Amino acid sequence: MGDVYFDNFVFSRYKHALVVTDPYIAELYGIAGDNVFLLPRGEQAKSFDNVAALCRWFLSKQLTPAGLVVAVGGGSVGDTVGFACSIFKRGIRLLHVPTTLIAMVDSAIGGKTAIDLDGVKNAVGSYFFNFDTLIDPDFLHTLDEEQLKSGAGEILKYRMLNKEIDNCVTNGENLQSVIAACVRFKQEICAEDPYCRGKRNALNFGHTIGHAMELALGLYHGCAVANGIYYETKLAASLGLCSKQYTSTWCGETEKSFSISPLTEKILDLTLQDKKNKEGSVAFALPTTFDLTYLPLDSLKELLLY
Numbered sequence: 463m464g465d466v467y468f469d470n471f472v473f474s475r476y477k478h479a480l481v482v483t484d485p486y487i488a489e490l491y492g493i494a495g496d497n498v499f500l501l502p503r504g505e506q507a508k509s510f511d512n513v514a515a516l517c518r519w520f521l522s523k524q525l526t527p528a529g530l531v532v533a534v535g536g537g538s539v540g541d542t543v544g545f546a547c548s549i550f551k552r553g554i555r556l557l558h559v560p561t562t563l564i565a566m567v568d569s570a571i572g573g574k575t576a577i578d579l580d581g582v583k584n585a586v587g588s589y590f591f592n593f594d595t596l597i598d599p600d601f602l603h604t605l606d607e608e609q610l611k612s613g614a615g616e617i618l619k620y621r622m623l624n625k626e627i628d629n630c631v632t633n634g635e636n637l638q639s640v641i642a643a644c645v646r647f648k649q650e651i652c653a654e655d656p657y658c659r660g661k662r663n664a665l666n667f668g669h670t671i672g673h674a675m676e677l678a679l680g681l682y683h684g685c686a687v688a689n690g691i692y693y694e695t696k697l698a699a700s701l702g703l704c705s706k707q708y709t710s711t712w713c714g715e716t717e718k719s720f721s722i723s724p725l726t727e728k729i730l731d732l733t734l735q736d737k738k739n740k741e742g743s744v745a746f747a748l749p750t751t752f753d754l755t756y757l758p759l760d761s762l763k764e765l766l767l768y
């Protein structure tokens with residue numbers, strides 16, 4: 463599992479560092495030069511074409527497994543560069559430098575890489591643990607409100623999974639402490655279940671409906687996850703898995719900070735693409751155990767729409 467550094471990473475360990483980022487980040491932080499590759503900004507980065515272009519650039523730079531690739535950006539840059547590093551010459555050391563809150567607490571931790579295919583989010587990817595993460599909270603100063611809110615969506619998930627993180631937020635601790643608590647918690651879960659065969663599935667809470675809403679409505683990932691948390695908590699309540707009190711507390715907390723979009727049949731149809739599904743049933747990590755529950759699409763529609 464990758465180590466996480468907050469300020470003490472030793473770059474000189476590596477002979478040859480190449481940097482990958484996007485045009486917005488490059489401009490904002492003055493990242494330029496022969497060793498810099500720019501991916502398109504946002505979800506558009508996550509394609510086979512971009513992975514191929516990146517691997518060709520690695521070839522042109524004579525990159526070998528003795529070198530280092532530094533991915534500076536949000537989740538889309540990290541996911542795409544991570545996938546390219548996992549396959550190029552069977553693995554190139556990667557340093558994630560997340561620039562968004564959501565990447566700091568989630569996508570740059572734990573070693574999942576992914577690109578999209580034919581409109582299916584994260585359809586192709588790998589588990590890749592040959593990486594470290596360097597978190598510099600100074601990047602947070604350049605984020606707009608929606609980007610911070612997107613990070614808050616994943617933090618809401620962590621609060622529901624871990625009492626200490628919830629206390630950290632409700633006690634008003636600073637954002638750096640909240641980030642450190644989320645990172646610690648995710649690192650522990652991923653160390654125990656790196657390939658997402660058990661406990662790590664809990665981190666997918668809110669993501670089954672969240673990914674469908676992200677795709678259908680074009681929401682930021684964390685805002686879509688917050689919507690997913692809202693509807694999946696209601697679903698858990700209707701299956702008798704959590705109390706009315708729990709449901710009203712957490713759905714209320716979600717509504718306080720996020721705008722909740724209406725759920726439609728078309729959105730629920732998209733849950734059929736979820737990676738956790740089996741035998742035609744849709745999988746959810748539901749409160750309060752966050753173990754996987756499987757439901758046929760028809761029952762899901764019945765419980766959430768009618």
Ligand code: GLY
Nearest residue numbers: 572574662665666
């Ligand atoms: N974002 C969920 C995980 O890394 O397992």
